[in-house]
Amino acid sequence: MKKEKSAKKTQNEVPNEQNYFHLKAGDTDPDLNKEILEVILGTENFCVYLDTDYFVQWKTSDSHQGQSCLGAILNKVASLEAQSQFIAETTVLQTVRRRIGEGLARCLSGYPDEDSFAALHEVEADIHAKNRVISWRWYFLSAMKLTGAAVILFGVLWVFRSFFNNLIGVTAFDIVLGTLCGSFGALLSVMSRSDRLVIDANAGEFLHHLEGYSRIIAGLVGGLLVSLAIKAKLFAGGVTFSGNELALMLFFCTVAGTSERLVPSLIMRVDKFISTSDR
Structure with missing residues (x-):
């Protein structure tokens, strides 16, 4: 039992x-x-x-x-x-x-095997789409924030240009404006090349912000170099222009922020000039 x-x-x-x-x-x-x-x-x-x-x-x-x-x-x-x-x-x-x-x-x-893989491939495509959207948002927002600050500063300087011209001088004032215009060109470059950006949200939000900030800072540096070169007559010195010289300089500074060739070519030109002078 x-x-x-x-x-x-x-x-x-x-x-x-x-x-x-x-x-x-x-x-x-x-x-x-x-x-x-x-x-x-x-x-x-x-x-x-x-x-x-x-x-x-x-x-x-x-x-x-x-x-x-x-x-x-x-x-x-x-x-x-x-x-x-x-x-x-x-x-x-x-x-x-x-x-x-x-x-x-x-x-x-x-x-069937193909049904299981088809379901996972659909998920993978959606993940990649979400990844790209979030990466763009992180990258562009950081670039736009820094450029927005440059726009505000540019507006303040321009509104009170008489005061700042007397404070730091006309040449220094023009160079500051040219530097800020470099950020405008950098933002234009970022937006126009969005489809060619290789970005991954899994790298983290901080790295995307860092990349966005660094791109705008590079534009600022490019604008500074071009404005200095124009004031020193190293760049566009032989250009005959009947319009406003400041507007021409700001245009070149904006292009410097957009272009990946202008600043390197300017640096090569200066380097070549120095090498020739040493001889």
């Missing part, structure tokens, strides 16, 4: 051993010790879910028949999780990770 009770007890425990395949949100996975945020798909043979850290977790029973594409799918899942780390909004991140988990669930459900 005792043996019969023991056998019946064992038979009753078998379903309980499989209960973790029917976990629900809020439960703790007894095997991985992960708290479940959302169950993507749970069956008798496998379970795919998101944990509270928004990572895809999965498990199968011993009786589950593994698919030939499982290894490649798992590699793709890990890659997409890494690619989507830049997403800060939890609701968006949860949606993206859920879609990644759905691709894995298709594989575990026995769907």
Whole structure:
């Protein structure tokens, strides 16, 4: 009789051993010790879910028949999780990770390999699009902030130009204006070449801000060099112009911020001049 009770007890425990395949949100996975945020798909043979850290977790029973594409799918899942780390909004991140988990669930459900990969490729395309949008936003906002400060400073200097001309002199005042115009050209360069920028949001917001600031600062330096060269008659000294000389200088300074060739060519010209003088 005792043996019969023991056998019946064992038979009753078998379903309980499989209960973790029917976990629900809020439960703790007894095997991985992960708290479940959302169950993507749970069956008798496998379970795919998101944990509270928004990572895809999965498990199968011993009786589950593994698919030939499982290894490649798992590699793709890990890659997409890494690619989507830049997403800060939890609701968006949860949606993206859920879609990644759905691709894995298709594989575990026995769907054709191409269906699973197609689902993951769609997620990858959306991740790349989000990556580019966020990267542009970080990069352009930082560039626009610094340029905006230069615009305000330019406006203040121009409105009170009589005061500043008397304070620092006409030449120094013109050079300051030319320097600020270099930032305008740099922003124009950033905006016109947006489709050719190689940026990745996974590098972090700080690096994007640093890149945006450095591009505008490079424009400021270019504007400074060109304005100094014009005042020293090293650049555009032989140009005959019937209009306003200050406007011409500001134009060249703006071009210096936009162009990647003007300032280097000016530096080469000065270097050549120095080399000739030494001889």
